[in-house]
Amino acid sequence: MFKNTRLNGCLDEIELGFVEREATPKLLMKLGIQLHLTGLSLSNTVSILEIFGVERARSTVHNWVHKADLQPESNWSPDHVAVDETVIQLNDEQYWLYAAVDPETNELLHTTLEPTTNKVIAHEFFAELREKHDVDGAVFLIDGSHSLKHACRRHSLDFRYEKHGNRNSVERVFREIKRRTTSFSNCFSNAEADTADDWLRSFAFAWNQLI
Secondary structure, three states, rough: OOHHHHHHHHHHHHOOOOOOOOOOOOHHHHHHHHHHHOOOOOOHHHHEEEEOOOOOOOOHHHHHHHHOOOOOOOOOOOEEEEEEEEEEEOEEEEEEEEEEEEOOOOOOEEEEEOOOOHHHHHHHHHHHHHHOOOOOOOEEOOOOOOHHHHHHHHOOOOOEEEEOOOHHHHHHHHHHHHHHHHHHHHHHOOOOOOHHHHHHHHHHHHHHOOO
């Protein structure tokens, strides 16, 4: 279990600027968002809220998460960055998840969900990553992907092939992302890819708060 002080800090980071007319107390809305993003199913999250006398549908909690528009913090300066591209299943379709992780802290720096993989998309991912963080002096750990290597060269970034070492702990992060995305897909069988992309960024925010 996470310490109460850590959880309270996470709740403080969740902004509810989208709320105009909502009967649920904001603290419980924040709690529902945080519980779901840290691993609790929507059904179990709803059950927790019922303990406090609040009855809400699973879709309502999902909408809270989506509208909160949570994002990982920007302007980090990691020494190393592990980057991966992997296939995930969303409904009956396959998408490519691009993710960048600081291997020293296991914090997620950036994620994006794409319908395919190629050199252009890899280039755009690195461009977005460089806009968000100071990574030009970092060493990128690449897992043999030709498109990622090409993007590193195009952006004049230092990189090396590494399948183990610093990537061992990072692979746990990637596995957890895939597991949680599968859970998301099971709960929302008709969700659009853009919605899943937003949800992944919200998950990255919560992951970084609690690791």
